[in-house]
Amino acid sequence: MSKPTLNRRTAAAALAVSALGLASQRVRAQATTRLRVSTIPIIDIAPLQVAMAKGYFAAEGIEVDTTPTQGGAAGIPALAAGQVQVVFSNVVSTIQAARQGLGLQIIAPASTTGDAPPDQAALIAKKGVPFKTGKDLEGKRIAVNTRNNIIWLYARAWVRATGGNPDAVTYLEVPFPQMVDAVRGDRVDAAFAVEPFVSSAVANDMQVVGYPYIQVQKRLPAAQYVASRTYIQQNPQLIDGWVRAYQKGVDWVNQNLKSEELLNLISGYTRIPPQVIAKLPMAAFEKVVDPAALNPVVEQMRRNGLLEGEFDPGSILHRTALQASR
Known part of the structure; x- marks a missing residue:
């Protein structure tokens, strides 16, 4: 076998391998x-x-x-x-x-959620207000992001679990990013917020009233x-x-x-x-x-x-x- 013939076959094989590689990439x-x-x-x-x-x-x-x-x-x-x-x-x-x-x-x-507080979702209110239980929030307004969803449901469950009547509370729809301002501006009395809005609220003269998820159901x-x-x-x-x-x-x-x-x-x-x-x-x-x-x-x-x-x-x-x- 002549050397040029061998080189031609080697080159052809290399081209074939290259073509297979490209085809494989296209398939992938x-x-x-x-x-x-x-x-x-x-x-x-x-x-x-x-x-x-x-x-x-x-x-x-x-x-x-x-x-x-x-x-x-x-x-x-x-x-x-x-x-x-x-x-x-x-x-x-x-x-x-x-x-x-x-x-x-x-x-x-x-x-x-975890087994014990703190949690990434919390009920917040102005610092100094006497809210500790659901009973304290009867006749008050709680901000929830959407009615009839998990935030609304566990806000109601927390009110009941801590001695209040959930039907005696008004639930107003407020987007999470606007909840702190809604509390500060007295449009609501409390808000069921999520992080990072909870930490922001606490850092700006607000308090955590409760952790509805964990207090109602651990590992929710x-x-x-x-x-x-x-x-x-x-x-x-x-x-x-x-x-x-x-x-x-x-x-x-x-x-x-x-x-x-x-x-x-x-x-x-x-x-x-x-x-x-x-x-x-x-x-x-x-x-x-x-x-x-x-x-x-x-x-x-x-x-x-x-x-x-x-x-x-x-x-x-x-x-x-x-x-x-x-």
Whole structure:
């Protein structure tokens, strides 16, 4: 065999390998699936943001496109319409939507409260006002971000649990960023706010009256990631991959709580200074949903007129929400 012939064959083989490599790259690019995820720019979505930043979703062939909303109640209609494939939603809005026949399922937990105060959500009022119990707030006005959702529900539950009549309290809708000003301007007497607005209020001559979530129900499964049952059934491997990537994000966050890298990442999407985030209460994130913890939520909803008849909360839990990926 002549040397020129060998060189020609070697070159041809190299070209073939190169062509295969390019084809492989094209296949991988074509295999990447974009998922639109409705979120809220709050600390609770840190594991999702980490999974995006660390490439955990990309490793599963998934590109996540986040769409910010004001809350889960706003994201669910977009999910039902097919405008997004996954939504970050509070548990009350999810149960309501499922009860209305929208065919939703929880695929992963998002945020769970701790066992004891402080919490990232608190009832605040002006410093010096004599509010200590729900009885003290009868005839008063409490700001909630939206009526008939989890904030409204647990404000009522706290009033009842601390000796008051929740029907004797007026609940006014005020967006979270405006709650402190609403209290300061006497448009409301108290507000059920979330961080970082709670810390801001306390730093500006206000006080915490109570922690409704934790005082009513310890380890409350406040929010989850939800998808439509139809989409899950049509894309089981995609959902499995999404949850695997998300759970890696959970592991990373739990191993790096209060680290400079995590604080900077959270600051990037919340616009809260890292030094402020460092002072906020931050519990470890969960990888599975406790089915038993949903039962008290259902009972609170039924007691406050948000749910009628029988409802099995286990019916909205997809298998990925019940077991950690390996």
